[in-house]
Amino acid sequence: MKNIVTIIQCRLSSSRLENKIILPLNNSSVLDFLLKRLKKIKCEKIICAIADEPGKSKIIKIVKNAKVDYTTGSKENVLERIYKTAKYFKAKTIIRVTSDCPLIDPDIINYGLKLFLKEKYDYLSNNLNPSWPHGLDFEIFTFKCLERNYKKNKNNKNKKDAEHVTYSIRKNDKIRKKNIFCPIKLDRYYRWTLDTPKDYLFIKTLLKKSRDSIKGLNWKSILLFLKKNKYIQNINGSDHHFYF
Secondary structure, three states: OOOEEEEEEEOOOOOOOOOHHHOEEOOEEHHHHHHHHHOOOOOOEEEEEEEOOOOHHHHHHHHHHOOOEEEEEOOOOHHHHHHHHHHHOOOOEEEEEEOOOOOOOHHHHHHHHHHHHHHOOOEEEOOOOOOOOEOOOOEEEEHHHHHHHHHHHHHHOOHHHHHHOOHHHHHOOOOOEEEOOOOOOOOOOOEOOOOOHHHHHHHHHHHHHOOOOOOOOOHHHHHHHHHHOHHHHOOOOOOOOOOO
């Protein structure tokens, strides 16, 4: 898996839940919990692209302890931060995830990566058309796509690209794209991301209550557990980002 890197964008200054990725979780932190899961991805290297802001040393300490590489860069221009990270590590294929998805399933990412390489797509995601529980989102794209978008953004200063990295790539009909749909039709909105205090309570409660019930925490086992324990998902089920 040479030249395939997983880049996790990290920051502390979330307006809805400040310092969310360094909050305690399972005897460590949210970020450490996530990094342990992502180490199952079949890539050459995992890298945290950390926002240059006050308090970043707290993230760096967790990353170093986890023996994961990191870079620091622009807080506002996430596209620039991701691009410079990918270029520095000579990546040809980038797997992009955000640090507020501690329940993300590396098996889905590995499946997507295998498909991406086999079919030689330019861009692949599981949320071009959202169908999965929110919090399992990832993207895979070529460095060429990223570089083209970065150079274009330097001239046009598209704020959506600067913040969301792949906005123009996702809208580009001239590149080969693929969306992976959830194989199970969901019966409700499942929110597994970390963005609010309710999300944090949901994730802590899920991990505590499912400790003896779910092995490996893959997405199917989590889904089945929540179907049987609906009161847990109801903790944050009314929060924002509904998509059906």
